[in-house]
Amino acid sequence: MVEKLNRGEWSEFYAFIKVLSERQLxxxxxxxxxxxxxxxxxxxxxxxxxxxxxxxxxxxxxxIELSIKTESTEExxxxxxxxxxxxxxxxxxxxxxxxxRAFEIDLAEDLIESLHCGKVKATSxxxxxxxxxxxxxxxxxxxxVEFSIxxxxxxxxxxxNASGSTNFKFKLAGFTGTTGEIxxxxxxxxxxxxxxxxxxxxxxLELCDMVSPIFKRNLRKIDSSMPLFxxxxxxxxxxxxxxxxxxxxxxxxxxxxxxDSLGEAFNFEDLKYKMxxxxxxxxxxxxxxxxxxxxxxxxxxxxxxxxxxDVVCFHIYNISELGEYLxxxxxxxxxxxxxxxxxxxxEEGGHAFMNLNLQIRFIG
Numbered sequence: 500m501v502e503k504l505n506r507g508e509w510s511e512f513y514a515f516i517k518v519l520s521e522r523q524l525x526x527x528x529x530x531x532x533x534x535x536x537x538x539x540x541x542x543x544x545x546x547x548x549x550x551x552x553x554x555x556x557x558x559x560x561x562x563i564e565l566s567i568k569t570e571s572t573e574e575x576x577x578x579x580x581x582x583x584x585x586x587x588x589x590x591x592x593x594x595x596x597x598x599x600r601a602f603e604i605d606l607a608e609d610l611i612e613s614l615h616c617g618k619v620k621a622t623s624x625x626x627x628x629x630x631x632x633x634x635x636x637x638x639x640x641x642x643x644v645e646f647s648i649x650x651x652x653x654x655x656x657x658x659x660n661a662s663g664s665t666n667f668k669f670k671l672a673g674f675t676g677t678t679g680e681i682x683x684x685x686x687x688x689x690x691x692x693x694x695x696x697x698x699x700x701x702x703x704l705e706l707c708d709m710v711s712p713i714f715k716r717n718l719r720k721i722d723s724s725m726p727l728f729x730x731x732x733x734x735x736x737x738x739x740x741x742x743x744x745x746x747x748x749x750x751x752x753x754x755x756x757x758x759d760s761l762g763e764a765f766n767f768e769d770l771k772y773k774m775x776x777x778x779x780x781x782x783x784x785x786x787x788x789x790x791x792x793x794x795x796x797x798x799x800x801x802x803x804x805x806x807x808x809d810v811v812c813f814h815i816y817n818i819s820e821l822g823e824y825l826x827x828x829x830x831x832x833x834x835x836x837x838x839x840x841x842x843x844x845x846e847e848g849g850h851a852f853m854n855l856n857l858q859i860r861f862i863g
Contacts, residue, residue, distance in 0.1 A: 501608055502619045503601045509594045510650030510804045511628045512619045513587075516610065517810045518544055518631065520584035522557045524646075524802070527811035529823035531803060539814060542641050543632035548617055555614075565615060574615075582613050591808040594652050631799065637816065644799030644815075647783060649861070651806040658778065658825070661834030661858035664711035664787040666841050667730055669704040671697060671851040678844040678851070690833055690842040691739045697844075697853075698738060706730035710854065714787040721776050721785075724761060728773055731757050733855040736831040737842075743830045743862060744774055775822035781859070782825060834858045 504512075518524065518541055526537040544555040555578075556564040563578040586606060593604045607619055628648040635642045649656050659665065674697065684693045697704070709715040709726055718725040732747050735757070741747045751757045752767040765773075783795040801813040801821055813821035834856055836842045841854040 501603045501605060501611075503603050504619060505601045506594060506597055506653045507648075507650050507656060508620055509590075509597065509604060510652050511648050512607070512610075513590055513594060513650075513652075513808075514648050514802055514804055514810055515544065515546075515629060516583060516587050516590060517804075518629070519555060519557065519563060519614075520580055520587055524631075524633070524810070524812040524814075526817055527803065527813055527820065527824070529820050529827065531805060531811055531824065533811055534817070534820075537817075539636075539812070540634040541631050542634055545630040545632070545643070546616060547630070551617065553616060567615060576615055578613060578615075583610070586610055588808070591652070597653070629802065633799070646799040646802045646812060648802045648804065650804040651861070651863075652804060652808075653806075655861040655863055657832075657858065657860045658829055659781050659787070659857065659859040661832075661839050661856050662787060663839055664714050665857040666710035666839065666854040667706060667726065667733055667857065668708040668710060669730070669734075669853050669855060670707045671844065671853055672703040672705050674700070674702045674844070674851040676700065678846065681844045690737050690836060693842055693844075693853075694734070694738045704730075704734050704853070704855075707852075711787055713790055717785050717787070717791040718777070720791060720793045721780055722773055725773070725777065727761055728770070729777075729857060730855075731760065732831065733857060737833070737855055742832075744778070744825075744859075745771075745827055747831065748774055748826075771826060775826050778825035778829060778859075779818065779822050782821065828862055829859050830862050832858045832860045 522541050524539045524541060525533040526539065528534050542558055544557070546553040550569055552568045554566045556566070563580060563583070565576040565578055567574045586609060589606055590604065590610065593606055597604070611617070611619065628646065630643065630645045632641050632643050681693050681696055684696060686692065706727055715726055718729065722728070731751050735741060735747050735750050741750045748770045749767055752765065752770055755764070758764045782801055785791045798815065800815050800818070803811050805811065813824065839856050841856040844851055844853050
């Protein structure tokens, strides 16, 4: 029986099929158009399950040469490229037409059978969603690397998902009212309305901590002041000043009070650089609730499945293009306040506090 997966997971399978049939990854510019004459030849695709290793060798021009290995056995198959490529467009249309949070695709049965891949979704111990061997034109060697995959099919994906771990704790300096007068503010714009009600009363939101010590530690590995920077972005965003990362950066750079709270007057380029570092590291390895060693986990780079079905990539070698793309194509987003427990005033030790939550999504 075919697995029931969400659109992002199906897109990972589609990217796998696309790479097998085309045997290359096109390098992307910051606007997701392919860079002229820059591509990465794919020599192998590797998929792992418990006790089973599948190696799809793409060096033969006539057939994919598949080797399936266990501790005690090895099987070998030849798969015609056309048999894979012919179903690629149909799979893409099925993903676009999928209904609900998770859905089945009957066509996948034929692909699973012809590719002997066992199941749709491969497993990985790293951040990467696909493990491949590419020919590295810089070193003239073949390197085994992992790429993270994001899909634009059917909507914009998140870069950083909200959770209780992505809450930032603010002290409400100068707050003299009651928690009820703020928390009773409701409606679709309640977070903005609550925050502006506080600001209108002269209350200052001072970042004092993060709910997750792990996320705090991870952010401080990028920059010791990174939590303070993100705190300013959250206050500006939730008070309704801007939404996109680029516009928020300009807003903070132009706000003397905001930059003073960071310790010195950072300009737009300073803030842009710091945000790029955050976005790149989140894209390639950093997650809120797991200790991060500071190294990139998806050591190949980033694959984008575009809404028209094209697949492009940002290799580590063009990481500056990835940073520019992420900076200009992400926004902050309001997640569920009840699920993630933020945007309500609460008291501790005679002081008032409010949590604000970080979630980052791609924009179209």
